[in-house]
Amino acid sequence: MRLFRSSELLGIARETLDFVREASEESHPDEYMGFLRAEDARKLGLERSGQVITDVLVIPGTTSNPVSATVKTSMKPNDVQSVGSVHSHPNGVLRPSSADLSTFGQGDVHIIVGAPYGPDDWRAFDNRGDPTTLDVLDVDLPEERFFDFTQADIDAELLDEGRRRGVVPPEEQGLERDDDDGGFLSWLR
Known part of the structure; x- marks a missing residue:
């Protein structure tokens, strides 16, 4: 039961x-x-x-x-x-x-x-x-929610995780981000 x-x-x-x-x-x-x-x-x-x-x-x-x-x-x-x-x-x-x-x-x-x-x-x-x-x-099944997120959600989560680890994004340090060296959020590595 x-x-x-x-x-x-x-x-x-x-x-x-x-x-x-x-x-x-x-x-x-x-x-x-x-x-x-x-x-x-x-x-x-x-x-x-x-x-x-x-x-x-x-x-x-x-x-x-x-x-x-x-x-x-x-x-x-x-x-x-x-x-x-x-x-x-x-x-x-x-x-x-x-x-x-x-x-x-x-x-x-x-x-x-x-x-x-x-x-x-x-x-x-x-x-x-x-x-x-x-x-x-014949019932309506609930929509699958497993992949119910966007790239913006992923980026925000990565940014929050980086901040928890004490990593400050280059643009918040007054530096320019170099997108040619590993792409977006490469500063987390």
């Missing part, structure tokens, strides 16, 4: 499922694998408590081939938003293998996407490997 959020899984955002299908197709003939993350439904404009799968986390160092995908478990973050996993079956079989079942222990839902990766070429399973229902929801 999660603190301050309903653990009921309401479904998966259509845009997220489309991403999974496209990523699976791009990985073909190798398997694709990722971990599913969810957001509070109220943050997505739904007027009920619960969670909606909105993201897929791909772990660096994941290796795959036509019959398996392997994640270094030491690389998997302990993520409170994690609700399960997703992987593809390039052979099109939409049921978990015995190897899949051994990885289904963590999370509430596990999605298998199969070739040819069309709108109906996926199934959801619970952590025991039993088929489960997962609604596809």
Whole structure:
């Protein structure tokens, strides 16, 4: 049970499922694998408590081939938003293998996407490997904020860091900056 959020899984955002299908197709003939993350439904404009799968986390160092995908478990973050996993079956079989079942222990839902990766070429399973229902929801996903900054923001941060280190920019010393010697903010080096 999660603190301050309903653990009921309401479904998966259509845009997220489309991403999974496209990523699976791009990985073909190798398997694709990722971990599913969810957001509070109220943050997505739904007027009920619960969670909606909105993201897929791909772990660096994941290796795959036509019959398996392997994640270094030491690389998997302990993520409170994690609700399960997703992987593809390039052979099109939409049921978990015995190897899949051994990885289904963590999370509430596990999605298998199969070739040819069309709108109906996926199934959801619970952590025991039993088929489960997962609604596809039309919700507006929040805009990605990870790279929400400008060059001016970077320059200001570098200037502040330089000042914290006691470095005074040349123009504040009454000197001209030499842009031919390393470019803008080269005085921080």
